Amino acid sequence: MHTLTQPPALPELATASPVPRWAHRAAAAVLWASLPSAVWRLAVVLGVPLGLATSEYASMLIPGWGYLILPLLCAAQEGLAYLTLGLVRAWGEVWPRWIPVVHGRRIPVTAAVVPAALGSVACTLYGVLFVWTTLHADLDITPWGARLMTLCYIPLLAWGPLLAVVTVHYYRRRTHAAA
Numbered sequence: 001m002h003t004l005t006q007p008p009a010l011p012e013l014a015t016a017s018p019v020p021r022w023a024h025r026a027a028a029a030v031l032w033a034s035l036p037s038a039v040w041r042l043a044v045v046l047g048v049p050l051g052l053a054t055s056e057y058a059s060m061l062i063p064g065w066g067y068l069i070l071p072l073l074c075a076a077q078e079g080l081a082y083l084t085l086g087l088v089r090a091w092g093e094v095w096p097r098w099i100p101v102v103h104g105r106r107i108p109v110t111a112a113v114v115p116a117a118l119g120s121v122a123c124t125l126y127g128v129l130f131v132w133t134t135l136h137a138d139l140d141i142t143p144w145g146a147r148l149m150t151l152c153y154i155p156l157l158a159w160g161p162l163l164a165v166v167t168v169h170y171y172r173r174r175t176h177a178a179a
Contacts, residue, residue, distance in 0.1 A: 038074035040152035051145015087170040116167040124160025
């Protein structure tokens, strides 16, 4: 007869050295940096007047199921930005209970740092390339619409560097706490 065993007790977190306020703020800033561009894209889907010509709306939105692309991109972008908070919170150090086999165990430092570091590089490239191409596209847009779009997309440039800073802090905090 198979008996259920209790999951292992949660190990002491490496947060014996508390996460400084600046690291929490930098992780939260990632969410704020990615949000304006997501809101702008959702406004495009909803047909909110953003100073774009009607032809621009038509070119950004693919008829049919294509209307889901921009909202899904926004959801994916915000979901990835949200993961940055795991670098400053306990759920980024211990596997959650709902994950079979590993729940309650420490997350290996490399399992968080490697994807976060690669994400930092990707977000930096994404931010620079996307902002550059968006702001240098030949759009049929009013001057105020161009300023609004610029204000919405420029914060993306901060995402990669902020993620890099929080990732380095996570690595140092977790490896020094283990030592």
